[in-house]
Amino acid sequence: MAAGRILTALVAIGLAGAPTGHAAAQGAAAKGGAKPVPAKPETRPAAAASGGSEPTLIGQFGTWGAYTAAPNGKKVCFALAKPTSSKTNPPNRPRDPAYAFVSTRPAEKVNNEVSVMVGYTLKPGSDSTLEVGGASYAMYSQGDGIWIKNAAEEARLVEALRRSPDVVVKGVSAKGTEITDTFALKGLAQALDRLGQDCRR
Numbered sequence: 001m002a003a004g005r006i007l008t009a010l011v012a013i014g015l016a017g018a019p020t021g022h023a024a025a026q027g028a029a030a031k032g033g034a035k036p037v038p039a040k041p042e043t044r045p046a047a048a049a050s051g052g053s054e055p056t057l058i059g060q061f062g063t064w065g066a067y068t069a070a071p072n073g074k075k076v077c078f079a080l081a082k083p084t085s086s087k088t089n090p091p092n093r094p095r096d097p098a099y100a101f102v103s104t105r106p107a108e109k110v111n112n113e114v115s116v117m118v119g120y121t122l123k124p125g126s127d128s129t130l131e132v133g134g135a136s137y138a139m140y141s142q143g144d145g146i147w148i149k150n151a152a153e154e155a156r157l158v159e160a161l162r163r164s165p166d167v168v169v170k171g172v173s174a175k176g177t178e179i180t181d182t183f184a185l186k187g188l189a190q191a192l193d194r195l196g197q198d199c200r201r
Contacts, residue, residue: 059194062187066194077199078103079191083181084166093177095119096144100169100183102158102192104199112158112192116146118181120173128171132185133160139171146171162189 055069055078063081070076079102086098096119103113114130122128122141130137130148137157139146146169148154161167162185169181 058198059191060187061190061194063184064187064191066191066198068195068198074105074107075199076103076105077195079188079195081183081188083169084184085182087180089178089180093120093173095179098169098181100167100181102161102188104195106199112154114148114154114157114161116169116181118144118146118169118171118173118179120144120171120175120177120179122146123172123174123176126172128169130157130167130169132157132167133164135160139169141171158192161185162192 055067057065057067059066063084064079065081066077066079068075068077081100083098083100086095088095096117098119099117101113101115101117103115104111105113116130116139118128121144124141126141128139128141128146130139130146137153138149140149148157164185166185167183169179169183171179173179
């Protein structure tokens, strides 16, 4: 996978400029506080957002790559995978590549943040879901990215992702196209363990 495409994905999903409030939301969730409403991510060229730093692949585990980057000089560690199957209704609608991320940003005190870039601009106010381990998690959307609505559930979600064979992401595009992406989870636990070691350095 080309580093340039990953950088574009990073900017689109907000890893290089994550939704304002999500880091605070994780902290608030840990203290039992309410989650703030996120602001729209800043859209910037990939090179500017990355601070000229391209992601480095530090290990491939199944379908999941473990990467590090330093956008604007701040270390980011993330596991990334493409879907193993993608469906749209109506079928065969063209779309940009989809990616799932689990990211850690030490400078922002964000650990194992789950996000997905679906390759379509999502319908404002529409419900997206992430289904894994027999549970369904409500997700909020901005642009073509989704994040968990209840930050207090994120640790439980990550544990489910570590233990389950796959995860299904569902959403609706701005034009009404229904999206269903399935990501295989084999290798994610190993990728996160490797990133956990690397991000402490």
